[in-house]
Amino acid sequence: MSSDVRFTDFKSDKQPTWCPGCGDFGTMNGMMKALAETGNDPDNTFVVAGIGCSGKIGTYMHSYALHGVHGRALPVGTGVKLANPDLEVMVAGGDGDGYSIGAGHFVHAVRRNVDMTYVVMDNRIYGLTKGQASPTSREDFETSTTPEGPKQPPVNPLALALSAGGSFIAQSFSTDAQRHTEIVQKAIEHDGFGFVNVFSPCVTFNDVDTYDYFRDSIVDLADEDYDPTDREAAKERILDADKEYQGILYQNEESVPYSDLHGLDSNMADIPDGAPENATDLVREFY
Amino acid sequence: MPDDLNWAIGGEAGDGIDSTGKIFAQALSRAGRHVFTSKDFASRIRGGYTAYKIRSAVDRVESVVDRLDILVALTERTIHENEDELHDGSVIIYDGERTEMEDVEIPEGVIGLSVPLKRLAEEAGGAIMQNIVALGAACEVTNFPIENLDSALEKKFGSKGESIVGNNKEAARKGQEYVDEEYDHEFDYDLDTTDNDYVLLNGDEAIGMGAIAAGCRFYAGYPITPATDVMEYLTGRIEQYGGEVVQAEDELSAINMALGAARAGARAMTATSGPGIDLMTETFGLVATSETPLVIADVMRSGPSTGMPTKQEQGDLNMTLYGGHGEVPRFVVAPTNIAECFHRTVEAFNLAEKYQIPVFLLADLSLAVTEQTFEPEEFDMDAVEVDRGKIVDDDEVEAWTDEKDRFQPHFPTADGVSPRALPGTTNAAHMSTGLEHNSLGRRTEDTDVRVEQVDKRNRKVDTARENEEFDVREFGDSDSDNLVISWGSNEGAMREALDYLDEEGVDVRFLSVPYIFPRPDLGDEIEAADEVIVVECNEQGQFADLLEHDALARLKRVNKYNGVRFKADELAEDIQAALEAEEVTA
Numbered sequence: 001m002s003s004d005v006r007f008t009d010f011k012s013d014k015q016p017t018w019c020p021g022c023g024d025f026g027t028m029n030g031m032m033k034a035l036a037e038t039g040n041d042p043d044n045t046f047v048v049a050g051i052g053c054s055g056k057i058g059t060y061m062h063s064y065a066l067h068g069v070h071g072r073a074l075p076v077g078t079g080v081k082l083a084n085p086d087l088e089v090m091v092a093g094g095d096g097d098g099y100s101i102g103a104g105h106f107v108h109a110v111r112r113n114v115d116m117t118y119v120v121m122d123n124r125i126y127g128l129t130k131g132q133a134s135p136t137s138r139e140d141f142e143t144s145t146t147p148e149g150p151k152q153p154p155v156n157p158l159a160l161a162l163s164a165g166g167s168f169i170a171q172s173f174s175t176d177a178q179r180h181t182e183i184v185q186k187a188i189e190h191d192g193f194g195f196v197n198v199f200s201p202c203v204t205f206n207d208v209d210t211y212d213y214f215r216d217s218i219v220d221l222a223d224e225d226y227d228p229t230d231r232e233a234a235k236e237r238i239l240d241a242d243k244e245y246q247g248i249l250y251q252n253e254e255s256v257p258y259s260d261l262h263g264l265d266s267n268m269a270d271i272p273d274g275a276p277e278n279a280t281d282l283v284r285e286f287y
Numbered sequence: 288m289p290d291d292l293n294w295a296i297g298g299e300a301g302d303g304i305d306s307t308g309k310i311f312a313q314a315l316s317r318a319g320r321h322v323f324t325s326k327d328f329a330s331r332i333r334g335g336y337t338a339y340k341i342r343s344a345v346d347r348v349e350s351v352v353d354r355l356d357i358l359v360a361l362t363e364r365t366i367h368e369n370e371d372e373l374h375d376g377s378v379i380i381y382d383g384e385r386t387e388m389e390d391v392e393i394p395e396g397v398i399g400l401s402v403p404l405k406r407l408a409e410e411a412g413g414a415i416m417q418n419i420v421a422l423g424a425a426c427e428v429t430n431f432p433i434e435n436l437d438s439a440l441e442k443k444f445g446s447k448g449e450s451i452v453g454n455n456k457e458a459a460r461k462g463q464e465y466v467d468e469e470y471d472h473e474f475d476y477d478l479d480t481t482d483n484d485y486v487l488l489n490g491d492e493a494i495g496m497g498a499i500a501a502g503c504r505f506y507a508g509y510p511i512t513p514a515t516d517v518m519e520y521l522t523g524r525i526e527q528y529g530g531e532v533v534q535a536e537d538e539l540s541a542i543n544m545a546l547g548a549a550r551a552g553a554r555a556m557t558a559t560s561g562p563g564i565d566l567m568t569e570t571f572g573l574v575a576t577s578e579t580p581l582v583i584a585d586v587m588r589s590g591p592s593t594g595m596p597t598k599q600e601q602g603d604l605n606m607t608l609y610g611g612h613g614e615v616p617r618f619v620v621a622p623t624n625i626a627e628c629f630h631r632t633v634e635a636f637n638l639a640e641k642y643q644i645p646v647f648l649l650a651d652l653s654l655a656v657t658e659q660t661f662e663p664e665e666f667d668m669d670a671v672e673v674d675r676g677k678i679v680d681d682d683e684v685e686a687w688t689d690e691k692d693r694f695q696p697h698f699p700t701a702d703g704v705s706p707r708a709l710p711g712t713t714n715a716a717h718m719s720t721g722l723e724h725n726s727l728g729r730r731t732e733d734t735d736v737r738v739e740q741v742d743k744r745n746r747k748v749d750t751a752r753e754n755e756e757f758d759v760r761e762f763g764d765s766d767s768d769n770l771v772i773s774w775g776s777n778e779g780a781m782r783e784a785l786d787y788l789d790e791e792g793v794d795v796r797f798l799s800v801p802y803i804f805p806r807p808d809l810g811d812e813i814e815a816a817d818e819v820i821v822v823e824c825n826e827q828g829q830f831a832d833l834l835e836h837d838a839l840a841r842l843k844r845v846n847k848y849n850g851v852r853f854k855a856d857e858l859a860e861d862i863q864a865a866l867e868a869e870e871v872t873a
Contacts, residue, residue: 013691013693014729042716043710043711043712043713043714043715043716044710044711045716046550046551046710047718048547058718058720059718059720059729059730062716063716063718064550064710064716064717064718065716065717065718065719066546066547066550066577066718066719066720067718067719067720067721067722068543068546068570068573068577068720068721069543069569069570069573069721071539072539072540072543072569072570074540075507075535075539075540075541075543075544075547076543076544076546076547076550077547078533078544078547079505079507079543079544079545079546079547079548079549079550079551079555080547080548080550080551080710081547081551082505082531082533082544082548083504083505083547083548083549083551083552083553083555084551084552084553084710084711086711087551087710087711104536104537104539104540105536105539105540107536108535108536108540262526262531263526264531266529267552267711268504268505268529268530268531268548268551268552268553268554269551269552269553269709271502271504271554271673272502272673273672273673274668274669274671274672274673275499275500275501275668275669275671276499276500276502276528279499279500279668279671280668282496282499282500282524282668283486283496283663283666283668284486284663286486286487286488286492286663287484287485287486287487287663
């Protein structure tokens with residue numbers, strides 16, 4: 001890794017087609033800065049993107065990347081990281097990708113605690129399909145498929161992560177560049193599954209969870225005397241449906257990532273030209 | 288036909304049927320006899336009839352038969368379940384001291400040997416060894432040197448300490464002595480032994496061993512009958528070679544984890560059965576269009592839906608050939624016996640990397656649950672070759688960059704196979720996607736690029752057809768006018784069927800096909816035969832349909848796949864061009 005990597009090195013020459021003003025611009029910029037700040041470069045970075053507006057990020061960033069099947073980004077990231085622990089793996093997707101079609105994987109990825117970063121660009125709406133309710137949409141949020149609102153409580157991703165044994169649970173606001181970058185950076189540095197839910201407003205289809213709304217309602221934990229290692233305090237805040245927090249809500253400083261628990265430290269791509277040296281032992285076992 | 292012994296132990300699931308059967312199979316193998324086993328079982332942990340059957344001979348055995356010479360019956364039902372296979376002189380070993388077995392009726396002509404299995408086991412140290420007492424009794428009935436059983440017991444219980452091994456040996460001897468002392472009968476069986484050393488393994492184990500040999504280091508899976516043994520085999524072993532087994536939350540995740548590992552450069556695989564293949568189908572297209580090498584084993588069982596999870600069927604052929612929306616290039620390889628499970632697995636990994644394509648390994652329950660003896664040389668590790676295809680290193684990257692120095696992972700080469708830069712390679716960072724993409728791996732809807740990429744991916748199939756030997760395995764009388772063709776696991780039964788047919792004066796040429804796609808062209812062989820019969824373990828004849836399709840007169844084709852619908856004027860031109868074309872191109 002070279003020390004002179006700039007965050008723009010992570011930018012591809014492809015111009016984003018996100019709507020002007022989309023929160024995803026800020027989310028992505030923060031990710032690129034955090035990657036550069038943590039000493040990574042495009043050649044050792046692997047971005048896995050989901051499907052949706054957010055999924056385009058794999059194209060707009062410059063790194064190794066796979067833009068996969070809707071909802072399955074976390075399993076792909078898991079495979080990449082376990083196969084080559086030297087890679088910096090960053091998984092990015094939207095609220096639909098992560099908390100609806102991929103909700104099952106989210107819970108298990110949290111439990112598995114593989115050392116990678118998961119950034120969810122949460123705009124509380126389905127943007128790419130032009131404005132349907134998402135799993136984080138409000139109960140009374142009227143959309144084309146929910147004319148009277150979903151009439152179901154939104155998913156609380158932070159609570160899901162905490163109950164699944166999450167070791168790093170954070171939330172940020174895409175337009176608060178400095179804090180967002182700092183939080184993603186901490187997630188990268190965390191030994192284990194670094195999860196950041198990012199408020200990434202959709203300016204086209206969501207007129208409720210807007211920049212103004214978040215600006216007015218966000219409570220930044222940095223402004224409080226808050227100890228992110230205190231799980232009880234985290235629980236209290238995460239379950240408080242009335243507030244939108246920014247910051248690291250919980251971090252387990254004792255976190256041991258999957259690879260360490262399982263003794264994985266080599267690049268699985270390195271294999272011999274033939275069967276492994278002592279492979280005949282495998283045959284002998286069957287005598 | 289081999290001078291064989293057909294032996295079985297049956298009882299309730301949970302009675303230790305499987306492990307007891309395996310011990311006896313091991314003993315026979317240790318004695319230099321060939322063994323072929325099968326299981327009747329229900330997918331319940333306890334309750335329900337289950338049986339482990341062994342066919343054993345000095346010569347190689349390849350199949351089960353409908354005949355049973357010795358039956359260890361732990362339940363009355365076991366006798367009823369097997370009544371049709373018993374014959375004059377068959378022997379049933381059972382514990383007549385157990386109240387539920389007191390009044391069992393022994394079929395006419397069959398010899399019932401009541402042996403107090405439980406009491407003798409208790410005398411040897413514990414009722415848990417009653418099945419071992421039965422094995423000792425079986426040794427006496429077959430005049431089989433009990434030292435071979437000792438050796439199998441040492442292998443099975445050695446890790447549990449000498450006294451456990453000793454107790455089991457003692458239990459076996461009590462069974463042997465009881466039959467010797469209490470029954471004055473001359474039995475029809477006398478098992479020869481040889482000095483040959485054999486290995487005894489099942490198809491799932493052979494797949495797992497092949498995977499490690501081929502350099503597979505990452506396995507993700509979700510437990511499912513009858514593929515779980517692949518995962519269980521790899522667990523604890525692949526780690527010794529720097530690999531890892533991950534139990535995923537479902538098959539959707541399993542295939543995507545394996546895909547991720549493969550993108551990172553590991554040789555990766557997953558294994559499942561029908562219901563899991565249904566879920567994995569979601570990702571087939573991504574694997575194929577992102578041109579990621581991946582091996583997916585489908586160990587088939589009876590479908591559809593949950594079907595008969597512990598029963599045999601070759602019903603997923605069409606699924607693996609055609610599964611997934613859109614047109615997904617993939618290879619399908621179907622091992623024809625247990626040793627072939629090893630060899631075809633090694634080959635599958637090479638094909639996957641050489642052609643950067645998903646490769647299905649289509650095995651089935653009959654291979655997975657059968658333990659068979661082989662000469663160890665059949666698994667020659669020195670002969671394993673690893674061909675990783677077109678992986679480029681740091682110095683080779685430049686040759687594959689565009690005018691803006693961007694690496695082109697989907698460059699449309701003449702053979703269809705593009706350069707592959709593993710993550711970590713300098714100046715080769717690139718993406719890929721399930722969206723149609725250009726040579727950079729970036730999304731495109733450009734009609735020309737779309738066609739270029741579709742053609743490029745399909746060219747890999749043509750290249751493989753040219754460069755690989757997708758041969759058939761031939762048996763029987765090559766001059767016969769009667770041609771039998773089968774695929775996958777039917778080979779063993781069909782090979783032995785040839786002997787039966789020969790006795791009846793029927794000659795047959797038998798072609799066993801391990802390659803479903805790309806597959807050998809059997810046009811000439813089919814043409815040359817008077818009668819062609821396709822044998823497969825399914826109702827619809829899925830492989831027969833394929834061969835009939837291959838044998839059809841070729842039709843002229845007009846195809847369009849650039850993303851734009853047919854337009855009338857253009858279509859008229861295409862039709863005219865097709866009419867004027869001399870040759871059928873497809």
